[in-house]
Amino acid sequence: GENVEQHPSTLSVQEGDSAVIKCTYSDSASNYFPWYKQELGKRPQLIIDIRSNVGEKKDQRIAVTLNKTAKHFSLHITETQPEDSAVYFCAAYGQNFVFGPGTRLSVLP
């Protein structure tokens, strides 16, 4: 079945810097790749997603890139703010949704 790896597991950046989180997947049939933000004690919230027919997608300070050949996709957050601090999960959908283990992002003021 699908396996999703995510790196790094923790990431600390200074406010205003950029943050990059990378995920790899194993199932070449996967075609939908969402990213979720989860604050402590809250539900996961979709922040951006990308489908396999697109290489990059951007929404204000957030962007996602997909490399189907290498089977990896990345989340880019620019001009980070303290409210970006949370756990971020990537996921891949082939036959079902498989989530990565998460990255704890801390934005230091």
Next chain:
Amino acid sequence: EAGVAQSPRYKIIEKRQSVAFWCNPISGHATLYWYQQILGQGPKLLIQFQNNGVVDDSQLPKDRFSAERLKGVDSTLKIQPAKLEDSAVYLCASSLLNADTQYFGPGTRLTVL
């Protein structure tokens, strides 16, 4: 638009007891998912319904977990009997179709003593 509703929000039981969780998806959403999220880990899909049919239940521990979505709307997830390792947050999510944007409910935090 109302979101995904779940109840109860919290449940504490002793091992070997039974427990049931309820989920009401967003109106019109055909696909419903149940996830188990253990503290510090990503959500793990337990079962996926398309209307009232099961799409995937490969990671559902069927000796103790069961789920149903009889009328293609609400769903219940049951654990019988519970084990200590079942302590987790159980998240319900729904989407219009398969491989579509998922919207999560607030979750049920289960503690098994």
